[in-house]
Amino acid sequence: xxxxxxxxxxxxLTKATFYSSIDAAEAVKTSNCRVLxxxxxxxxxxxxxxxxxxxxxxxxxxxxxxxxxxxAYSLKSYQWQTVNDKGxxxxxxxxxxxxxx
Numbered sequence: 001x002x003x004x005x006x007x008x009x010x011x012x013l014t015k016a017t018f019y020s021s022i023d024a025a026e027a028v029k030t031s032n033c034r035v036l037x038x039x040x041x042x043x044x045x046x047x048x049x050x051x052x053x054x055x056x057x058x059x060x061x062x063x064x065x066x067x068x069x070x071x072a073y074s075l076k077s078y079q080w081q082t083v084n085d086k087g088x089x090x091x092x093x094x095x096x097x098x099x100x101x
Contacts, residue, residue, distance in 0.1 A: 001050050006078060009051070013058035016065040017072040017100065024074035024096065033100035036068040039076065044091040046083065053080070053091040061095060070099040 001009070011018035019027060027033035042064060044057035057078075065073050074096045080089040 019074045033098045036070045036097045038096045042093045057091045057093050065097045068097040070097045072098040072100045
């Protein structure tokens with residue numbers, strides 16, 4: 001999946017509010033948001049398809065946002081990691097959790 005596909009699809013799968021890196025920095029700067037945890041990494045359970053991987057990743061983001069006491073996140077990076085000799089992969093997400101007004 002391309003970066004554009006990820007940035008269009010992942011936010012539609014999460015309950016937490018998505019902020020792009022630029023929007024997140026501005027929201028923190030203007031005190032509309034406060035960072036809770038930076039650079040959190042989550043290795044999503046293997047899905048059967050790329051969209052399945054994204055769904056699993058979205059569930060993980062929502063769980064971490066909720067556990068951190070927030071309501072928003074900003075995606076820092078993502079990558080699919082090969083996990084076996086069959087070529088199966090797992091999605092690793094790195095994101096920041098935030099609480100926003």
